[in-house]
Amino acid sequence: MIELEGLVRRYGEREALSDVSLSLPAGGTLVVFGPNGAGKTTLLRVLSTLLRPHSGEVTVLDRRLPQDAWAVRGRVGLLGHEPLLYRELTARENLRFHARLHGVGEERVEELLAAVALSDRADEPLKTLSRGMVQRAAVARATLHDPELLLLDEPRANLDPAASELIEPLIGASARRTRVISSHDPSGGLSEADLVLGLRAGRPALLREADRVDPGEIAELYR
Amino acid sequence: MRRTVAALLRKELLVELRTLESVPGMSLFALTTFVVFHFALNQNSVSGDEAAGILWVTLLFAAMLGVNRLFVADADQGGFDAFLLAPVDRSAMLLAKALALLAYLLVLELVAVPAFALLLLGPSLGQALPDLLVVLALADLGVAVIGTLVAALAVRTRARDLLGPLLALPLLMPVVIGAARATSPLLGLVHAEHSPARWLLTLGLYDLVFGLIAYAVFDFLLED
Numbered sequence: 001m002i003e004l005e006g007l008v009r010r011y012g013e014r015e016a017l018s019d020v021s022l023s024l025p026a027g028g029t030l031v032v033f034g035p036n037g038a039g040k041t042t043l044l045r046v047l048s049t050l051l052r053p054h055s056g057e058v059t060v061l062d063r064r065l066p067q068d069a070w071a072v073r074g075r076v077g078l079l080g081h082e083p084l085l086y087r088e089l090t091a092r093e094n095l096r097f098h099a100r101l102h103g104v105g106e107e108r109v110e111e112l113l114a115a116v117a118l119s120d121r122a123d124e125p126l127k128t129l130s131r132g133m134v135q136r137a138a139v140a141r142a143t144l145h146d147p148e149l150l151l152l153d154e155p156r157a158n159l160d161p162a163a164s165e166l167i168e169p170l171i172g173a174s175a176r177r178t179r180v181i182s183s184h185d186p187s188g189g190l191s192e193a194d195l196v197l198g199l200r201a202g203r204p205a206l207l208r209e210a211d212r213v214d215p216g217e218i219a220e221l222y223r
Numbered sequence: 224m225r226r227t228v229a230a231l232l233r234k235e236l237l238v239e240l241r242t243l244e245s246v247p248g249m250s251l252f253a254l255t256t257f258v259v260f261h262f263a264l265n266q267n268s269v270s271g272d273e274a275a276g277i278l279w280v281t282l283l284f285a286a287m288l289g290v291n292r293l294f295v296a297d298a299d300q301g302g303f304d305a306f307l308l309a310p311v312d313r314s315a316m317l318l319a320k321a322l323a324l325l326a327y328l329l330v331l332e333l334v335a336v337p338a339f340a341l342l343l344l345g346p347s348l349g350q351a352l353p354d355l356l357v358v359l360a361l362a363d364l365g366v367a368v369i370g371t372l373v374a375a376l377a378v379r380t381r382a383r384d385l386l387g388p389l390l391a392l393p394l395l396m397p398v399v400i401g402a403a404r405a406t407s408p409l410l411g412l413v414h415a416e417h418s419p420a421r422w423l424l425t426l427g428l429y430d431l432v433f434g435l436i437a438y439a440v441f442d443f444l445l446e447d
Contacts, residue, residue, distance in 0.1 A: 080301070082300070088242050089234070103310075125241070
């Protein structure tokens with residue numbers, strides 16, 4: 001499902017990801033830990049096809065990147081720090097716009113608005129909604145086209161416990177999708193993970209099955 | 224493709240209607256510039272080359288305001304990324320943005336051309352209008368295509384507000400020259416029957432060439 005072999009990605013002279021190699025089977029969850037600037041977001045953007053790898057081999061959904069990026073787009077759902085939604089438009093308008101881009105019917109928009117409990121506020125401009133509500137709309141946007149692979153960058157950062165529970169069926173383990181999640185929460189992240197990757201300054205400092213990782217090792221990444 | 228262009232264009236116009244960030248600014252800029260010309264030239268009216276020059280330079284600079292704003296919402300709010308993640312033909316964005324800019328230019332000219340006639344133009348606009356509409360359409364097409372291309376290039380740089388006009392103005396010079404030369408005889412004290420065909424042809428060819436260039440390179444501009 002995801003195979004990385006010696007992945008390198010640079011910004012100018014600086015290597016944001018250096019020699020990252022791993023393998024994640026279909027249906028598995030990879031949780032990526034690391035301090036700010038460690039390369040977590042860059043990894044998610046490479047896997048989503050938004051950034052090109054500069055060297056190494058990257059296979060996502062059984063397709064090589066960047067050559068076959070066209071075949072991966074539309075099968076990936078990215079939930080990043082930015083909601084990728086227009087602030088001036090309402091949640092319903094935003095989701096309808098994305099539904100048209102992904103060739104998804106409008107009934108799916110209503111289904112997802114209900115799933116994230118935004119049906120009542122769906123006709124208000126996004127800029128008038130709270131951060132948590134916008135994050136819920138972003139979850140709806142990321143899962144609108146029923147992606148096979150979910151790339152989640154600190155997905156619960158702006159959510160209260162009730163909202164986290166609400167989006168669980170869409171992006172949680174019960175969604176039965178392959179997932180790559182970046183997290184700063186050792187206990188929460190470990191509970192979701194099948195495989196753990198710890199990054200420090202773009203380099204893999206920890207790569208192991210989740211049940212063999214001690215939370216202390218994750219805390220060590222941040223020191 | 225048509226469905227994607229329609230979705231993008233609809234979103235574009237909806238965002239502009241909600242924010243009013245481009246068209247009112249463009250129109251107000253054109254009106255203010257005509258007032259400035261009115262007093263700076265110390266003339267009650269202009270005609271011929273002078274009139275055509277004032278009209279087209281003003282429309283060009285007003286258009287630059289729209290060009291500079293064309294991709295800002297997409298760049299700042301992640302619309303680019305969302306679009307790039309969708310399984311659609313990327314040329315749809317070129318077409319939708321160019322159509323949106325074309326719509327902004329049409330509204331601008333609905334305000335600016337009558338204001339120009341009222342504030343500065345000596346000869347009556349009535350007779351010249353049908354031919355002027357042809358010149359406006361050809362020039363608008365060039366501005367829309369080149370403006371979209373340049374805006375897409377500039378918006379992903381840190382100096383986008385500076386780079387946009389710096390790239391666009393030289394590329395749009397032939398459009399302004401062609402449009403001004405084609406307009407000049409129409410705004411003369413003795414009204415010409417038609418715009419010179421060679422300038423209309425020049426404008427049409429320039430539009431076509433840049434349309435093809437934009438179509439060929441737009442994908443690469445969106446790439447990482």
